[in-house]
Amino acid sequence: xxxxxxxxxxxxxxxxxxxxxxxxxxxxxxxxxxxxxxxxxxxxxxxxxxxxxxxxxxxxxxxxxxxxxxxxxxxxxxxxxxxxxxxxxxxxxxxxxxxxxxxxxxxxxxxxxxxxxxxxxxxxxxxxxxxxxxxxxxxxxxxxxxxxxxxxxxxxxxxxxxxxxxxxxxxxxxxxxxxxxxxxxxxxxxxxxxxxxxxxxxxxxxxxxxxxxxxxxxxxxxxxxxxxxxxxxxxxxxxxxxxxxxxxxxxxxxxxxxxxxxxxxxxxxxxxxxxxxxxxxxxxxxxxxxxxxxxxxxxxxxxxxxxxxxxxxxxxxxxxxxxxxxxxxxxxxxxxxxxxxxxxxxxxxxxxxxxxxxxxxxxxxxxxxxxxxxxxxxxxxxxxxxxxxxxxxxxxxxxxxx
Ligand code: NAD
Ligand code: MG
Numbered sequence: 001x002x003x004x005x006x007x008x009x010x011x012x013x014x015x016x017x018x019x020x021x022x023x024x025x026x027x028x029x030x031x032x033x034x035x036x037x038x039x040x041x042x043x044x045x046x047x048x049x050x051x052x053x054x055x056x057x058x059x060x061x062x063x064x065x066x067x068x069x070x071x072x073x074x075x076x077x078x079x080x081x082x083x084x085x086x087x088x089x090x091x092x093x094x095x096x097x098x099x100x101x102x103x104x105x106x107x108x109x110x111x112x113x114x115x116x117x118x119x120x121x122x123x124x125x126x127x128x129x130x131x132x133x134x135x136x137x138x139x140x141x142x143x144x145x146x147x148x149x150x151x152x153x154x155x156x157x158x159x160x161x162x163x164x165x166x167x168x169x170x171x172x173x174x175x176x177x178x179x180x181x182x183x184x185x186x187x188x189x190x191x192x193x194x195x196x197x198x199x200x201x202x203x204x205x206x207x208x209x210x211x212x213x214x215x216x217x218x219x220x221x222x223x224x225x226x227x228x229x230x231x232x233x234x235x236x237x238x239x240x241x242x243x244x245x246x247x248x249x250x251x252x253x254x255x256x257x258x259x260x261x262x263x264x265x266x267x268x269x270x271x272x273x274x275x276x277x278x279x280x281x282x283x284x285x286x287x288x289x290x291x292x293x294x295x296x297x298x299x300x301x302x303x304x305x306x307x308x309x310x311x312x313x314x315x316x317x318x319x320x321x322x323x324x325x326x327x328x329x330x331x332x333x334x335x336x337x338x339x340x341x342x343x344x345x346x347x348x349x350x351x352x353x354x355x356x357x358x359x360x361x362x363x364x365x366x367x368x369x370x371x372x373x374x375x376x377x378x379x380x381x382x383x384x385x386x387x388x389x390x391x392x393x394x395x396x397x398x399x400x401x402x
Contacts, residue, residue, distance in 0.1 A: 001062075002056040002078065004029070004030060004031065004032050005031050005032070005035075005098050005121075005286075006031075006034040006095055006096050006097045007031055007032065007033055007034060007096070007098045007099075007100060008033075008034055008035035008036075008037075008056075008090045008091060008093065008096045008098070008099045008100065009021065009024075009033065009036050009100045009102065010034070010035075010037045010087055010090065010091065010099060010101055010102060010103050010108070010111055011037060011038075011039075011044050011100075011101070011102035011104065011108065011125070011126070012036040012037055012045065012048055012102070012105035013038035013039070013040070013041045013048070013371070014037055014102055014163065015215065015216050015217045015278070016102035016106065016151065016278060016282070016382075017100075017102050017111040018122075018181070018353040019071040019101065019277075019278045020223060020258045020282050020286075021033070022047065022051070022134045022279065022295060023279055023282055023286060023292075023294060023295060023396040024052075024285050025051070025052075025206060026288075026293070026295055027286075027292060029284065029290075030207055030287075031051040033053075033054050034054055034056065034093070034095055034096055035053050035054050035055065035056040035057065035058070035096060035292035036048055036049065036052065036054050036057050037057065037086075037087055037090060037092065037270065038057075038059060039056075039060060039103075039107075042059060042063060042148055042328070044068060045057065045059065045067075046067070046070060046071070049071060049075065049076055049078055052072065052075065053078075053080060055078065055079060055123075056078065056079045056080075056081065056090055056093065057071075057078050057080055057081070057215075058080075058081050058082065058083075058086035058087050058089075058090050058195035058206060058371060059080065059086075059235070060082060060083060060294045061082035061083035061086075061105070062082075063082070063185065064068050064082035064086075064180045065268070066078050067071050067080055067249075068080040071166065072159045073123055075154055076199075077143045080181060081179060082315055082379055084107075084110055084111070085101075087110065087111035087114075088114040089109050090111070090116065091111040091112070091120065091398060092114050092115065092117075092118040093118075093260050094317070095361050096120060097120070097121055098120065098121040098123060098286070099111075099112070099115040099120045099121070099122050100123045100125070100282075100305050100364065101115065101122055101124050101125060101126040102124065102125040102126065102151075103126055104126070104128070104217055104384070105126075105128050105217050105219060105342050106128055106132060106226060106278060106338065106339065106342065106387055108128060108129050109126070109128065109132055109133055109383075110130045110380070111378075112124065112126055112129040112137065112218075113129070113136065113140060113380060115134065115136055115146065116137055116140035116141045116144060116146045116148070117144050117146075118141050118146070119144040119145050119146045120147075120148070120278060121143070121146070121147040121149070122146060122147065122148050123149050123151050123285045123286065124148055124149065124150055124151055124152070125151040125152065125284070126191075127152055127232050127233060128232065128338055128342075129238045129371075130235065130236045130239045130240065131232050131235045131236060131335075131337075132331075132334045132342060132383055133331075133336070133383050134238070134239030134331065134388065135236070135239070135288065135331060135353040135378075135382065136378065136379065136383065138170070138239055138240075138242075138391035139237070146278075147190050147283040148238055148240070149288055150236075150281070150285070150396060151281050151282055151285055152233060152236060152281070152295050153160075153231055153259045153260075153278060153280075154259055154260040155187060155233070155236060155237060155240055155258070155260070155274035155286060156258035156272075156280075156284055157186075157258075157261075157271070157281070158183050158185075158241065158260045158261075158262055158272075160239075160258075160272045160284065161174075161261065161270035161271065161272055162178075162241075162262060163178045165178065166178060166241075170241055170242040170335065171242055173241055173242055173340070173350055174218070174242065175267045178264040179264045179266060180262055180264060180265075181244065181247075181263045181264060181265045182248065182249055182262075182263040183248045183249070183260070183261070183262055183263070184233070184236055184245055184248075184249050184250075184251055184262070184269070184283065185230060185233055185234060185237060185248060185249070185251070186250075186251055186252075186253040186260050187229075187250055187251070187252050187260070187262050187312065187336075188211070188213050188214070188252070188253070188254055188255070188256045189212055189214070189227075189252040189254050189310070189312075190211065190224040190225040190226075191203075191207060191208065191211060191212055191224075191225055192225055192316075193221040193252065193254060193310075197315075197316050197356065198227075200316070200355060200356055201355070202357045203354075203355045203402050205348070205349055205351065208221070208355050209221040209224075209225075211224055211355045212254070212256075212362070213256040213276040214256065214278075214376040216259050218349060219342070219345055219346075219349075220358070222345045222348060222349065222355070222358075223319075223339055223341070225355060226317065226319045226355065226358050226359060227312065227317035227319050227320045228319035228320075228323070228333070228345075228357075228358070228359075228361040228362070230253045230312075230317075230320055230323075231315075231319050231320045231322060231323025231324070231337075232323065232338070232341075233261035234248055234250065234320075234323050234324065234327065235323055235326070235327050236332050238327055240389065242254070243387070244278070245324050245327040251309050251310070251311065251312075252308075252311070252312050253307065253308065253309055253310075254308055254310070255304070255306075255308065256276040257272075257273050257275075257276070257299065257304065257307060257363060258271045258272070258273050258307065259272050259273070259274060259276070259281075260272065266327070267336050268345060273295045273299060273365075274296070274299060275296050275299055277294070277296035278295045279294040279295055280294050282294070283295075283296075290368060317359075318359035318360075318363065319341070319358065319359045319362060320360065322337060322362050322363055322366060323337065324364060325366070329366075330373065330374065330400035331369075331374045332371045332372065332373060332374045332381065332386055333366060334384060335371075335374075335383055335386045335387050336365055336369050336371060337365070337366055337392065338367075338387075338392040339364055339387045339388075339390035339391045339394065340361060340362045340366070340390055340391075340393075340394040341362050341388075342357065342391075343361075343394040343395055343398065344357070344358040344361040344398070345358060346364060346396060347361075347402075349377070350379060352398060352401070352402045353398060353401055353402070357401065358402065361397060361398065361401075363399070364397060365390055365393060365394050366395065368388065369393050371386045371389060371390070371392055372386075374386070
């Protein structure tokens, strides 16, 4: 008999949350929605509670009482917990088998790490957790026999193109030499691929978040427009697959049909193709090593007119260059870059800075902030201290710009 997997979806009200819950709804015999979390849009979270009747839910601390009352009035028996502590409680709940880490930004790190330490199966969308704490998180996964499966479409594609031995143990990529020469991350190039830097400078928020192929949350959409997203993904890939950054190439592929590739020493390139729909990687990770119907539209190969590949322009997309540089410098630099970028993106969304200022702000933060070197024994407090310092610096820098 196949056991029902009990799932906690952290970040249930977001874009990844939507796609995940659509799959879980279609496979309700195999998966139980045990816990949900939301931060804004609590009306949406309430509707999800009505639809899925989870056992537990997490909201911001200030909303716990009113949300609990609302659920009670609707006749729903749900345990309501609050804040970061509540997220960790859900991530470590003994009833939970699988944690979908779909919170955006640094806010997703503590619960993801807690899930790893509790030995859970983690479906990771929250790339910022790896950018900030890659070594700590991977180490926790190994020590506590957790399982980490990437939801990010590129990393999920690479995972699918790697031999089973490496899928099960990322250090195998070196030890037995399965012939992996390079990884190729594909990037759409975002909405400004065909526009000049000057045009990009004038971009409105609406233009920047309008992605040509994917429908996503605001922060990652802006990151895609600056290609910081690919920079964060480069760092994410280094940690997930235990490779130095020079082993990972980025290629712009505007059609977003090939989601990434593995290059082997015999000259083979293995690629994973599919419609640009996050339901495919999510369904893969949910059911791995089996396969289930994701509900995404199959690719219509006859309708595809051509697949292009372009080398990224690192002057126009300086964030990609900065990510490589930060990865070479070390974890302290990737934490600074991630924090500065979160603050800069929020400032852009608030109309305080231009889209092209984001790279300048990130570069200045990387150059100016003096942070201690992190050694392999760094813990979460050391990481959060650097994150806080970088946010403080970047907020100050933006104040001088507006
Ligand atoms: P989103 O903005 O649509 O949703 C974010 C979720 O996080 C929401 O549920 C929100 O309530 C919650 N949240 C936000 N701030 C929070 C806080 N401080 N504390 C607790 N919860 C908080 O974002 P998304 O597009 O779904 O992206 C989620 C993560 O997945 C990001 O790390 C993103 O980079 C990654 N990702 C997204 C996509 C995509 O297609 N959307 C693809 C690959 C990776
Ligand atoms: Mg991606």
